[in-house]
Amino acid sequence: MNWFTGLMVYVILWWLVWFVMLPIGVKVPDEVEKGHAPSAPANPNLGIKSAATTLIAGALWGVVYLVIAAEVISFRPS
Numbered sequence: 001m002n003w004f005t006g007l008m009v010y011v012i013l014w015w016l017v018w019f020v021m022l023p024i025g026v027k028v029p030d031e032v033e034k035g036h037a038p039s040a041p042a043n044p045n046l047g048i049k050s051a052a053t054t055l056i057a058g059a060l061w062g063v064v065y066l067v068i069a070a071e072v073i074s075f076r077p078s
Contacts, residue, residue: 001065001068001069006061006065009061009064010057010058010061013057013060013061013064014053014054014057016057017053017056017057017060018049018050018053021049021052021053021056022044022049024049025045026041026044027041027042027043028040028041028042029042
């Protein structure tokens, strides 16, 4: 896997994990302020979620890299 392919795999994994992490721990406020959507989260904790997403995506990328480097899955014709 060259560096560009590795980077693209990481970006795709990061976005997949990000969309999985977004709804975790979301609570809607008891009183909705005027102009806000009733389903808008009170405190989405985006910093914590982005840090966790980066770590999880990095771990998943490492697994994908090991699988490809060990040629468990080969994308080259034999």
